[in-house]
Amino acid sequence: xxxxxxxxxxxxxxxxxxxxxxxxxxxxxxxxxxxxxxxxxxxxxxxxxxxxxxxxxxxxxxxxxxxxxxxxxxxxxxxxxxxxxxxxxxxxxxxxxxxxxxxxxxxxxxxxxxxxxxxxxxxxxxxxxxxxxxxxxxxxxxxxxxxxxxxxxxxxxxxxxxxxxxxxxxxxxxxxxxxxxxxxxxxxxxxxxxxxxxxxxxxxxxxxxxxxxxxxxxxxxxxxxxxxxxxxxxxxxxxxxxxxxxxxxxxxxxxxxxxxxxxxxxxxxxxxxxxxxxxxxxxxxxxxxxxxxxxxxxxxxxxxxxxxxxxxxxxxxxxxxxxxxxxxxxxxxxxxxxxxxxxxxxxxxxxxxxxxxxxxxxxxxxxxxxxxxxxxxxxx
Amino acid sequence: xxxxxxxxxxxxxxxxxxxxxxxxxxxxxxxxxxxxxxxxxxxxxxxxxxxxxxxxxxxxxxxxxxxxxxxxxxxxxxxxxxxxxxxxxxxxxxxxxxxxxxxxxxxxxxxxxxxxxxxxxxxxxxxxxxxxxxxxxxxxxxxxxxxxxxxxxxxxxxxxxxxxxxxxxxxxxxxxxxxxxxxxxxxxxxxxxxxxxxxxxxxxxxxxxxxxxxxxxxxxxxxxxxxxxxxxxxxxxxxxxxxxxxxxxxxxxxxxxxxxxxxxxxxxxxxxxxxxxxxxxxxxxxxxxxxxxxxxxxxxxxxxxxxxxxxxxxxxxxxxxxxxxxx
Numbered sequence: 085x086x087x088x089x090x091x092x093x094x095x096x097x098x099x100x101x102x103x104x105x106x107x108x109x110x111x112x113x114x115x116x117x118x119x120x121x122x123x124x125x126x127x128x129x130x131x132x133x134x135x136x137x138x139x140x141x142x143x144x145x146x147x148x149x150x151x152x153x154x155x156x157x158x159x160x161x162x163x164x165x166x167x168x169x170x171x172x173x174x175x176x177x178x179x180x181x182x183x184x185x186x187x188x189x190x191x192x193x194x195x196x197x198x199x200x201x202x203x204x205x206x207x208x209x210x211x212x213x214x215x216x217x218x219x220x221x222x223x224x225x226x227x228x229x230x231x232x233x234x235x236x237x238x239x240x241x242x243x244x245x246x247x248x249x250x251x252x253x254x255x256x257x258x259x260x261x262x263x264x265x266x267x268x269x270x271x272x273x274x275x276x277x278x279x280x281x282x283x284x285x286x287x288x289x290x291x292x293x294x295x296x297x298x299x300x301x302x303x304x305x306x307x308x309x310x311x312x313x314x315x316x317x318x319x320x321x322x323x324x325x326x327x328x329x330x331x332x333x334x335x336x337x338x339x340x341x342x343x344x345x346x347x348x349x350x351x352x353x354x355x356x357x358x359x360x361x362x363x364x365x366x367x368x369x370x371x372x373x374x375x376x377x378x379x380x381x382x383x384x385x386x387x388x389x390x391x392x393x394x395x396x397x398x399x400x401x402x403x404x405x406x407x408x409x410x411x412x413x414x415x416x417x418x419x420x421x422x423x424x425x426x427x428x429x430x431x432x433x434x435x436x437x438x439x440x441x442x443x444x445x446x447x448x449x450x451x452x453x454x455x456x457x458x459x460x461x462x463x464x
Numbered sequence: 465x466x467x468x469x470x471x472x473x474x475x476x477x478x479x480x481x482x483x484x485x486x487x488x489x490x491x492x493x494x495x496x497x498x499x500x501x502x503x504x505x506x507x508x509x510x511x512x513x514x515x516x517x518x519x520x521x522x523x524x525x526x527x528x529x530x531x532x533x534x535x536x537x538x539x540x541x542x543x544x545x546x547x548x549x550x551x552x553x554x555x556x557x558x559x560x561x562x563x564x565x566x567x568x569x570x571x572x573x574x575x576x577x578x579x580x581x582x583x584x585x586x587x588x589x590x591x592x593x594x595x596x597x598x599x600x601x602x603x604x605x606x607x608x609x610x611x612x613x614x615x616x617x618x619x620x621x622x623x624x625x626x627x628x629x630x631x632x633x634x635x636x637x638x639x640x641x642x643x644x645x646x647x648x649x650x651x652x653x654x655x656x657x658x659x660x661x662x663x664x665x666x667x668x669x670x671x672x673x674x675x676x677x678x679x680x681x682x683x684x685x686x687x688x689x690x691x692x693x694x695x696x697x698x699x700x701x702x703x704x705x706x707x708x709x710x711x712x713x714x715x716x717x718x719x720x721x722x723x724x725x726x727x728x729x730x731x732x733x734x735x736x737x738x739x740x741x742x743x744x745x746x747x748x749x750x751x752x753x754x755x756x757x758x759x760x761x762x763x764x765x766x767x768x769x770x771x772x773x774x775x776x777x778x779x780x781x782x783x784x785x786x787x788x789x790x791x
Contacts, residue, residue, distance in 0.1 A: 358546065358550070359546075359549060359550050359553050361554070361655075361751040361752065362751070362752065362758070364550060364655065364658055365657065365658050365751070368658065368659030369659055381769065381771075384765070384769070385762055385765045385766070385769075386762075388761055388762070388764070388765040389758045389759070389760075389761030389762040389765060390758070390761070391761070392757065392758070392760065392761025392764060392765075393755070393757040393758045393761055403765075403768055404768070418539075419578075419579070420579050422579065422581070432532075432579075432580075432581045433539070433542055433583075434539070436539055461772055464769070
């Protein structure tokens with residue numbers, strides 16, 4: 085069993101559910117951003133909906149065991165205006181009870197390995213991979229997470245089947261999965277969004293809300309694409325995804341005086357370059373001792389220099405625009421998929437993720453969720 | 465690879481120069497690369513000569529591969545092959561960095577493909593026979609050539625920060641005619657500063673060294689091998705230097721230090737060679753030395769992120785990523 089350095093954190097103080105019905109009392113819960121519509125919602129503290137969709141007033145349940153059982157599977161109704169935010173919808177109660185959710189967007193073009201990386205990352209979180217940083221994690225929405233397991237994790241890790249590539253033009257921002265992360269200071273929901281570069285060109289309410297809401301971005305760079313786009317002058321051609329996404333995000337946020345988001349640039353599929361001494365030096369390392377800001381800086385420097393050497397300057401764009409910002413070598417699968425006899429692409433060796441949680445750990449440090457010595461230096 | 469039932473197979477592979485080559489060859493029978501190894505070794509006799517290695521004519525290659533046996537092969541097998549390829553490439557880069565021709569006392573990687581269902585590496589044919597077959601057959605001049613040749617191998621690996629970690633009677637070959645050592649099978653090798661996979665104990669490894677990436681790991685193994693090759697007896701404690709059969713060894717006076725169980729107390733291969741009066745020594749080769757573009761990139765990063773006065777040194781993470789399976 086993995087025990088984080090310093091032992092497990094004490095359970096967070098759970099805000100007490102109100103005991104007596106006070107229909108007109110102001111909610112003690114803060115307004116938070118709904119992951120489904122990205123509008124702002126506030127829970128009144130007692131109205132929930134059970135698994136059958138029936139409304140339940142928690143104040144009327146006096147049996148603590150029964151109440152806990154109801155709360156465990158309860159949903160709350162999003163209070164963002166229905167006409168503006170896609171109609172009536174519900175979200176897991178855990179999304180509204182704790183700190184402001186951390187919204188993380190994954191940005192990359194089609195076939196960069198973005199979806200595979202996200203799948204590997206979620207699986208590692210599920211397996212307690214964040215414990216080494218002193219964090220506990222639980223799926224925020226069991227149904228959504230179960231579906232993710234069935235449709236993404238099981239095919240990849242159970243049958244070594246490659247994902248279908250993201251549609252070349254991904255026109256929207258997709259909420260993928262979320263976790264409740266318990267840290268020394270409390271509980272923070274963390275939500276993952278899959279963002280196609282094309283989607284961010286669109287002037288839609290959902291996209292615009294995401295641009296305001298996102299706090300951290302994971303940019304996924306593909307070494308094969310960098311090589312493929314190399315032009316006659318030796319410079320890697322432009323991947324518009326990063327620049328398009330970031331320019332739009334920064335411009336929209338500047339109008340609202342919101343700072344650029346934190347960023348992690350990830351060289352996915354690093355196994356393709358594993359015989360390069362720089363990549364070899366990092367790829368086999370696992371974080372056993374928790375957050376190491378100096379190691380993160382050293383790796384970021386090596387990734388930057390590696391991409392610079394490849395003349396892949398478009399992929400370094402986030403470094404010039406985002407603070408804090410880190411860079412990482414990762415491999416979601418440690419190999420490439422090949423088309424097999426059944427017209428299904430499979431990973432012949434099986435699948436072995438390498439360093440897939442490092443970018444997330446860096447983002448959690450940059451966002452204050454990991455509060456270890458030196459965390460304030462990460463990405464700065 | 466093409467049809468396995470015909471007498472020839474097509475072999476497509478990457479070269480160390482990032483080229484792509486396709487050859488036709490007749491495969492020989494499979495054998496374990498080394499007894500107990502998960503990798504299989506077979507010869508490939510080319511149907512036509514290939515001139516892809518320094519312009520010389522190549523008519524035969526050795527193929528080392530991971531064989532799929534129905535279920536998924538284990539990751540340790542793939543990792544062993546990756547180490548063969550990684551070290552092979554590192555040796556090629558290393559001799560280019562020191563402006564020397566590729567040393568004949570190392571196996572030479574000429575190609576690989578890691579995306580095949582049975583990934584493989586290709587080498588020029590080995591030279592010589594395993595030391596296990598020449599035990600107690602050295603004449604003194606040959607014995608001394610063997611000893612100095614072996615330590616030349618170690619010194620060059622040391623210059624590259626590499627430990628072989630499986631030096632033994634099956635991985636060290638002796639070419640009697642050329643009076644030359646050849647060191648093969650780098651599947652257990654480690655690079656200093658990279659992740660180190662622990663290796664299992666064996667009579668050819670000092671028990672205290674199994675997690676080390678220090679190239680002096682090989683110094684102990686080489687000394688143990690020399691004792692065995694000359695006396696026919698493995699080192700099992702005591703003082704092998706007292707064995708009369710070793711009286712003529714150029715390493716006689718050094719043996720106690722070479723076999724010191726404390727790795728930090730052993731001399732380096734460079735020191736051993738200098739002690740033997742050999743001064744043709746490779747300088748240390750740093751990863752990325754002379755890589756101007758990489759250095760410029762690092763400097764540009766530093767301009768964005770000035771090193772902090774509060775920062776400590778990067779922790780050395782010679783942490784084993786996983787236990788390697790038995791070979």
